[in-house]
Amino acid sequence: MSHHPAPAAYRRQPDPAEGAAHAGDGAARGSKDVDGRRRNLDYPPAPEPLPVPVMDNHTHLDFRDGLVSVSVKDALDAAEAVGIQGAVQVGCDLASSRFTVEALDLDRRLLGAVALHPNEAPELAAAGELEEALAEIEVLAAHPRVRAIGETGLDYFRTPAEGVERQQYSFRRHLDIARRLGLTVQIHDRDAHDDVVRVLREEASPERVVFHCFSGDAELARLCNANGWFMSFAGTLTFKNAANLREALAVADPELVLVETDAPFLTPHPYRGRPNASYMVPYTVRAMAELAGADLAELGARIAANTERAYGNWS
Ligand SMILES: [Zn+2]
Numbered sequence: 001m002s003h004h005p006a007p008a009a010y011r012r013q014p015d016p017a018e019g020a021a022h023a024g025d026g027a028a029r030g031s032k033d034v035d036g037r038r039r040n041l042d043y044p045p046a047p048e049p050l051p052v053p054v055m056d057n058h059t060h061l062d063f064r065d066g067l068v069s070v071s072v073k074d075a076l077d078a079a080e081a082v083g084i085q086g087a088v089q090v091g092c093d094l095a096s097s098r099f100t101v102e103a104l105d106l107d108r109r110l111l112g113a114v115a116l117h118p119n120e121a122p123e124l125a126a127a128g129e130l131e132e133a134l135a136e137i138e139v140l141a142a143h144p145r146v147r148a149i150g151e152t153g154l155d156y157f158r159t160p161a162e163g164v165e166r167q168q169y170s171f172r173r174h175l176d177i178a179r180r181l182g183l184t185v186q187i188h189d190r191d192a193h194d195d196v197v198r199v200l201r202e203e204a205s206p207e208r209v210v211f212h213c214f215s216g217d218a219e220l221a222r223l224c225n226a227n228g229w230f231m232s233f234a235g236t237l238t239f240k241n242a243a244n245l246r247e248a249l250a251v252a253d254p255e256l257v258l259v260e261t262d263a264p265f266l267t268p269h270p271y272r273g274r275p276n277a278s279y280m281v282p283y284t285v286r287a288m289a290e291l292a293g294a295d296l297a298e299l300g301a302r303i304a305a306n307t308e309r310a311y312g313n314w315s
Pocket of ligand 1: 060151
């Protein structure tokens with residue numbers, strides 16, 4: 001385990017009211033989350049830098065977690081310092097998709113993805129606002145550094161039947177936008193593997209498909225191999241109960257493997273439950289190298305090349 005502190009921009013400023021004795025002692029103290037759960041809201045220590053830089057192909061810089069607010073530049077500086085040379089900033093609704101396009105003009109280390117999340121689409125449809133929202137997504141997607149439509153897909157975790165139908169409709173519309181604009185698709189697939197695969201096949205899927213936060217087993221990984229679909233592994237790969245993901249990684253075509261954070265969610269072991277950020281990617285890449293018995297530098301070079309095949313060039 002690393003003994004480096006969190007990057008400076010992610011460290012909490014000591015609260016003068018708490019007295020000097022507690023400065024920097026947030027980890028021991030713990031904190032209350034917004035919904036009242038008690039968890040440690042301090043950002044984890046920075047990992048050892050990677051020998052070969054890679055990209056975090058799925059992050060949400062506009063989602064706040066923890067107790068500090070971090071600028072786009074500071075987030076990307078902290079990532080770059082440990083060998084994460086770029087990221088894909090992902091929109092999930094109109095507000096975050098607008099944020100994404102603005103962020104692309106602020107920092108060349110970002111590429112973007114814009115979409116209406118499968119949990120967002122049914123609500124917009126129920127309000128009669130889905131078509132208008134899709135039209136704006138298409139306008140935002142015209143930005144030259146938006147390289148993907150996502151995250152879109154299906155999420156059956158807590159979705160009633162009428163929501164499922166609306167999700168599938170919205171997913172098909174997103175696939176159509178991606179096809180017409182020649183963009184990659186970033187798939188959000190939660191408890192919906194079979195229908196995601198079926199819709200992708202029925203819709204003559206876009207050229208480049210990424211299963212973001214890959215959550216399938218070896219069987220889905222073989223399907224991805226056969227279709228040339230990218231599999232992006234997140235911190236979930238390192239979770240103790242994730243044997244199915246490790247089996248999937250073992251059979252995944254190495255040319256189709258990507259890495260991501262989905263920050264601020266899905267913080268890798270042993271920091272699960274704390275806030276996540278792009279600078280945490282090396283923990284997951286090291287876990288991947290260990291599982292595959294691969295050389296860390298070779299794996300990094302391969303992930304970087306795969307990521308540019310998925311999204312195009314960063315420069
Ligand atoms: Zn996400």
